[in-house]
Amino acid sequence: MAKSNAKSQDFHQLSKGWNIGANLIAGIFAFLCVFPFLFVLIISFTDEKSLATNGYQIIPEKWSLEAYRYVFQTGDTLLRSYGVTIFVTVVGTIISLCVIALYAYAVSRKSFRYRNFFSFFAFFTMLFNGGLVPTYIVATQVLHLKDSIWALIWPLAVNAFYIMILRTFYSTSVPDAILESGKIDGASEFKIFYKLVLPLSLPGLATIGLFSTLGYWNDWFNALLYIDNPDLVPLQSMLMRIETSMQFILQNSQNSSLSMSALQSLPQDTSRMAMVVLATGPIVLAYPFFQRYFIQGLTIGAVKE
Amino acid sequence: MGAIGRFLKNIMTNRAMLLMVLPGAIWFLFFSYLPMFGTIIAFKEYRFSRDGFLASIFNSEWVGFDNFKFLFSTNDAYIITRNTVLYNFVFIILGLVLSVALAIILSEIVNKRLAKVYQTGMFLPYFLSWVIVGYFVFSFLSFDKGMMNQILGWFGAEPVQWYSEAKYWPVILTLVSLWKGIGYSSVVYLAAIMGIDKSLYEAAMIDGANKWQQIKAITIPMLKPLMTILTLLAIGKIFYADFGLFYQVPRDSGTLYSVTNVIDTYVYRGLKTTGEIGMTTAAGLYQSVVGFILVMTSNYIVRKYDKDNALF
Numbered sequence: 001m002a003k004s005n006a007k008s009q010d011f012h013q014l015s016k017g018w019n020i021g022a023n024l025i026a027g028i029f030a031f032l033c034v035f036p037f038l039f040v041l042i043i044s045f046t047d048e049k050s051l052a053t054n055g056y057q058i059i060p061e062k063w064s065l066e067a068y069r070y071v072f073q074t075g076d077t078l079l080r081s082y083g084v085t086i087f088v089t090v091v092g093t094i095i096s097l098c099v100i101a102l103y104a105y106a107v108s109r110k111s112f113r114y115r116n117f118f119s120f121f122a123f124f125t126m127l128f129n130g131g132l133v134p135t136y137i138v139a140t141q142v143l144h145l146k147d148s149i150w151a152l153i154w155p156l157a158v159n160a161f162y163i164m165i166l167r168t169f170y171s172t173s174v175p176d177a178i179l180e181s182g183k184i185d186g187a188s189e190f191k192i193f194y195k196l197v198l199p200l201s202l203p204g205l206a207t208i209g210l211f212s213t214l215g216y217w218n219d220w221f222n223a224l225l226y227i228d229n230p231d232l233v234p235l236q237s238m239l240m241r242i243e244t245s246m247q248f249i250l251q252n253s254q255n256s257s258l259s260m261s262a263l264q265s266l267p268q269d270t271s272r273m274a275m276v277v278l279a280t281g282p283i284v285l286a287y288p289f290f291q292r293y294f295i296q297g298l299t300i301g302a303v304k305e
Numbered sequence: 306m307g308a309i310g311r312f313l314k315n316i317m318t319n320r321a322m323l324l325m326v327l328p329g330a331i332w333f334l335f336f337s338y339l340p341m342f343g344t345i346i347a348f349k350e351y352r353f354s355r356d357g358f359l360a361s362i363f364n365s366e367w368v369g370f371d372n373f374k375f376l377f378s379t380n381d382a383y384i385i386t387r388n389t390v391l392y393n394f395v396f397i398i399l400g401l402v403l404s405v406a407l408a409i410i411l412s413e414i415v416n417k418r419l420a421k422v423y424q425t426g427m428f429l430p431y432f433l434s435w436v437i438v439g440y441f442v443f444s445f446l447s448f449d450k451g452m453m454n455q456i457l458g459w460f461g462a463e464p465v466q467w468y469s470e471a472k473y474w475p476v477i478l479t480l481v482s483l484w485k486g487i488g489y490s491s492v493v494y495l496a497a498i499m500g501i502d503k504s505l506y507e508a509a510m511i512d513g514a515n516k517w518q519q520i521k522a523i524t525i526p527m528l529k530p531l532m533t534i535l536t537l538l539a540i541g542k543i544f545y546a547d548f549g550l551f552y553q554v555p556r557d558s559g560t561l562y563s564v565t566n567v568i569d570t571y572v573y574r575g576l577k578t579t580g581e582i583g584m585t586t587a588a589g590l591y592q593s594v595v596g597f598i599l600v601m602t603s604n605y606i607v608r609k610y611d612k613d614n615a616l617f
Binding site: 013014015018019022023025026027029030031032033034036037039040043051055056057098099100102103105106107109111112113114115118121122123125127128129130131132133134135136137138139141142143154155157158160163188189190193214217218219220221225236237239240243244247269272273276279280283284287288291294295298299 | 315318319321322323325326328329330332333335336337338339340341342343344346357358361407410411413414415416419420422423424425426427428429430431432433434435436437438439440441442444445447449450451452454455484487488489492493496497516548549553556557569572573575576577582585586589590592593596597600601617
């Protein structure tokens with residue numbers, strides 16, 4: 001019995017040669033996906049002098065911790081940017097989850113008279129938008145978000161696509177009978193949502209929450225648009241600014257001693273790479289444990305109700 | 306009781322639900338619908354007024370289609386449209402072929418643990434921001450320190466000024482886009498392959514079909530609906546470029562604009578550097594309207610093909 005089972009499994013499997021081929025292709029591609037991060041990690045541990053003579057190397061001539069020492073010693077900007085990013089990510093994700101969870105729940109309820117209207121109200125924004133310029137003008141002139149920390153939070157808070165995903169999730173994972181039983185017990189709508197629906201929809205909320213966390217952590221676009229105040233610059237945007245000011249100095253004032261000293265005040269190659277590592281580190285360490293929620297969200301999104 | 310009374314009564318009976326949608330509805334009002342209304346700037350000569358947004362709009366003079374005429378009389382309109390559509394077209398075709406192929410390869414690997422490790426590796430780029438990817442690309446393409454020029458040096462070739470030679474960038478941008486996107490989309494296809502009924506393969510094996518025949522006769526046909534839908538949805542978005550890819554990765558290098566300028570970067574630069582509000586809004590509206598038509602058309606085709614998978 002066991003023997004025939006094993007045999008049929010063998011037959012189902014790829015032959016040895018093809019299996020090696022498949023492993024090679026997938027393995028090489030997977031390696032290429034991870035390699036640039038490893039490369040930057042190596043550069044960040046390279047000695048600045050050996051980097052200046054040899055360029056970026058996979059196996060540097062001399063290793064060094066100097067870059068990290070520099071980053072942590074002069075790390076005011078990095079620390080502040082970390083603070084901004086963490087604040088924006090935490091507060092943004094909480095706001096975003098609350099707003100989206102409530103909206104999606106209401107439009108998932110068949111007893112809600114205006115559910116079609118509000119579904120469409122959200123959905124239409126996926127089809128048509130006013131474009132960047134009017135959005136920018138509204139945000140700066142009506143909402144006065146310029147140089148405010150909220151400029152990094154509100155624009156990403158709501159997303160019609162997440163509402164659609166969560167609505168699908170509610171309607172498949174929260175049975176109507178439970179809502180009915182709550183009603184018969186005389187619970188208010190908010191109580192039903194809080195006591196009965198939320199516990200059942202935790203996996204869905206986790207998915208949306210993680211999408212939202214990733215979106216806030218990786219955001220640089222809103223900072224590019226709205227933030228000039230150096231105290232409010234998030235991590236990704238700070239990395240971008242270092243790059244831009246560096247290029248600016250290099251292009252605009254060659255061989256003047258002033259520009260040389262300006263250039264030296266900016267972090268060196270290795271330190272910049274160390275900052276990249278520190279900005280990406282949390283994600284790289286965390287995502288293997290959370291990836292199944294992302295896969296779940298992607299597949300719900302692709303195969304909707 | 307009149308219509309108003311009935312309406313008020315409906316509001317009262319639905320008040321809990323209405324309260325729940327309220328925060329989101331306000332958000333949509335300010336971040337989506339007010340900007341949609343604001344697109345009338347495209348038909349005006351925009352003048353900033355101290356009395357606020359609405360005053361600015363109403364006090365600006367109507368100019369009809371002048372902004373559009375001006376936009377389309379320049380060569381820019383052609384270049385940004387061409388770049389946006391062509392790049393997206395290449396990304397869609399290559400992305401589809403490669404991610405389906407990778408998903409099938411992953412699903413066939415005998416050691417499932419290893420397959421999971423590969424999948425985790427491929428998924429990494431999805432989690433990184435374009436700023437970070439920009440740094441990664443720079444570590445390869447930097448003129449004096451980058452790995453590419455070192456490799457060229459081993460073969461005795463001259464180093465290349467990557468960030469000022471436009472001819473290389475269509476290939477570079479395509480590679481970077483695929484690198485970042487394939488892991489993500491192959492995961493979606495892999496999930497679909499896992500959902501295929503195993504008895505189909507068993508029946509095929511009894512009939513003596515080999516692996517290749519099984520893939521051709523079962524896996525690919527079963528993936529076809531998902532492939533069609535994802536492709537049509539991508540075509541619906543073909544007028545929207547990934548701003549980060551075209552802005553961060555080439556480091557906003559001016560000499561590369563002929564091959565890196567897309568509608569989104571053009572609009573951004575119009576807003577932030579040249580400040581031609583009217584014409585830039587016109588370019589944005591042009592993108593939104595054509596994009597809308599494309600989404601509606603592709604959705605119409607999806608509906609015809611498979612009603613369940615249409616967007617609406």
